[in-house]
Amino acid sequence: MQMISAQSKGVFVIAATPFLPSGEIDLASTDKMVDFYFEKGADGLTILGMMGEAPKLTHSEALSITKQILKRAGDKPVVVGVSAPGLAAIGELTKAVMDEGAAGVMVAPPGSLRTNEQIIAYYANVVQTVDEDVPIVLQDFPLATGVHISSATLGTIFENHANIVMLKHEDWPGLQKISDLRAAEEKGRRRVSILCGNAGVFLPEEMARGADGAMTGFAYPEMMxxxxxxxxxxxxxxxxxxxxxYLPLMRYEQQPALGLAVRKYVLAKRGVIAHAAQRKPGADLSPLAAKEVDILMDRLEKRLSALR
Known part of the structure; x- marks a missing residue:
C-alpha cells in the first residue's frame, strides 16, 4: 500500500458504508462498492468519514470494514478517518489501521476549539499521539465542525508538522484559501496536497485555484x-x-441532513450497493424526493448523451 504524501493528486472518493435494512454492515456490497470506485477511475479512497457514518460504528466494526476495504483495494491508497472527541481514541484507531496498511489518516478538529492557539495546539497533540511517521490529512470543514481555520493558522500547522501532508479543503466560501496556500508555497513554504470536498460543487474553480483533486462522495466519481x-x-x-x-443533481444533494440519503439512493439505483439504508439515526428519502432524484438522474443521462 502506498502512503499519501504532499505530492498526492487525483480523486480520493469518500466511501459510503453499506448497510443492510437490519442495520448490519453489508459486506457483499462493500466489495462491490470498492470495485466500482476504482473502475470509475478513482486514485484512492477515504473511509470512515462523515459520509461513512463512522460515529455509528463500533470500534470493532470500524476495524473490520477497514480490513475488508484495504484487502479489496490492493495496492491503491486508502485514507482512514480517525476523528474522535479524545486523543486516546484517535491514537488507538490510527495504530490499528496503519498496522493493517492504511495510506494515512484524516483528522477533523473537535467543535470545542475556538482560538487559533487552540487549533495549533490540538494538531500538535494529534501528531504527538499518532507518531510523526503517520501521514495525516487535516480536514477543514467548518460547516460541519463549527471550527474556522484561517489560511495563516493552516500555514503555521503545516510548517510545524511535516507529516500533515494533505488538506481536505471544505471551507465555504473557501476558494481564496486555496489561493493563499499556493501563494505561500511560491514564497518558500513546503507543499501540501489539497483535495477538495463539499460534494465537488466548486470543483472547476478549485482546480483553477491550484487544488490537486477531489476528496468527496458524489455518487458519480467518473465526473470528478x-x-x-x-x-x-x-x-x-x-x-x-x-x-x-451533473450540477442539478449535485445541488439537490446539498440539502442539509438529506445529502447522504440522496447519495446512497443514487448508489443503489446504479447497482453499486444493494440497499440505500443508513444506520439509525438517519433521514430516509420520501417517495416524492426519490422521484425527484429519478428525474434528475434521467435528465443527467440525456445531457451526457448530448455531450458525447
Whole structure:
C-alpha cells in the first residue's frame, strides 16, 4: 500500500458504508462498492468519514470494514478517518489501521476549539499521539465542525508538522484559501496536497485555484475524475461542460441532513450497493424526493448523451 504524501493528486472518493435494512454492515456490497470506485477511475479512497457514518460504528466494526476495504483495494491508497472527541481514541484507531496498511489518516478538529492557539495546539497533540511517521490529512470543514481555520493558522500547522501532508479543503466560501496556500508555497513554504470536498460543487474553480483533486462522495466519481483530468490538461471548457451536466443533481444533494440519503439512493439505483439504508439515526428519502432524484438522474443521462 502506498502512503499519501504532499505530492498526492487525483480523486480520493469518500466511501459510503453499506448497510443492510437490519442495520448490519453489508459486506457483499462493500466489495462491490470498492470495485466500482476504482473502475470509475478513482486514485484512492477515504473511509470512515462523515459520509461513512463512522460515529455509528463500533470500534470493532470500524476495524473490520477497514480490513475488508484495504484487502479489496490492493495496492491503491486508502485514507482512514480517525476523528474522535479524545486523543486516546484517535491514537488507538490510527495504530490499528496503519498496522493493517492504511495510506494515512484524516483528522477533523473537535467543535470545542475556538482560538487559533487552540487549533495549533490540538494538531500538535494529534501528531504527538499518532507518531510523526503517520501521514495525516487535516480536514477543514467548518460547516460541519463549527471550527474556522484561517489560511495563516493552516500555514503555521503545516510548517510545524511535516507529516500533515494533505488538506481536505471544505471551507465555504473557501476558494481564496486555496489561493493563499499556493501563494505561500511560491514564497518558500513546503507543499501540501489539497483535495477538495463539499460534494465537488466548486470543483472547476478549485482546480483553477491550484487544488490537486477531489476528496468527496458524489455518487458519480467518473465526473470528478474526468473534470480533474481535463482541468490538468488545460481543457477547461470541456471540464465545465461536463461538470454543468451533473450540477442539478449535485445541488439537490446539498440539502442539509438529506445529502447522504440522496447519495446512497443514487448508489443503489446504479447497482453499486444493494440497499440505500443508513444506520439509525438517519433521514430516509420520501417517495416524492426519490422521484425527484429519478428525474434528475434521467435528465443527467440525456445531457451526457448530448455531450458525447
Amino acid at each position: 475524475v474526468k473534470v480533474c483530468r481535463l482541468s490538468n490538461r488545460g481543457e477547461t471548457d470541456k471540464a465545465r461542460d461536463l461538470f454543468d451536466a
